[in-house]
Each structure stands twice: as structure tokens, then as C-alpha cells.
Amino acid sequence: MCSHQPSCPSPNDRAPHVVAAHPEQGWSLLCTGAIVFDDSGELLPDGRVVAPHRVPAERLAMAA
Secondary structure (H helix, E strand, O other): OOOOOOOOOOOOOOOOOEEEEEOOOOEEEEOOOOEEEOOOOEEOOOOOEEOOOOOOHHHOOOOO
16 A cells, blocks of 8 residues: 555554644544554554553653
8 A cells, every 4th residue: 555665564563654644633644554543542454443552640740
């Protein structure tokens, strides 16, 4: 699907390029056909879903 030369890595790698960004809607389309969401979740071209990679609240830094 990717037309980059050399072609981008497989959808399982984390280095494909963004071909369409829609930050107002919270998602971007990668050249591999995957859709990534601002919450770090993904929808892969074959329909599989990658759950968001959230940090537990207790690990978040608190502002002083």
C-alpha cells in the first residue's frame, strides 16, 4: 500500500509515515493503511484493533 521508496516497514513496526492528519478529530492515517488515534489506540488495515496504551493515573506527574 505504501508508495515510499524504499517502502515503509510493515504495519507492526512503529516507523510508517503520516499521510493524512486530522488532529481536530483525533486521528491520523499512516501510509501502511493503519489509523492511529490520539489516545494511542490503532485500527489496522486488516480490521484488528490495538488498544490504547494508557499510563495509570497514579504514575502521572502532578503540577505543584
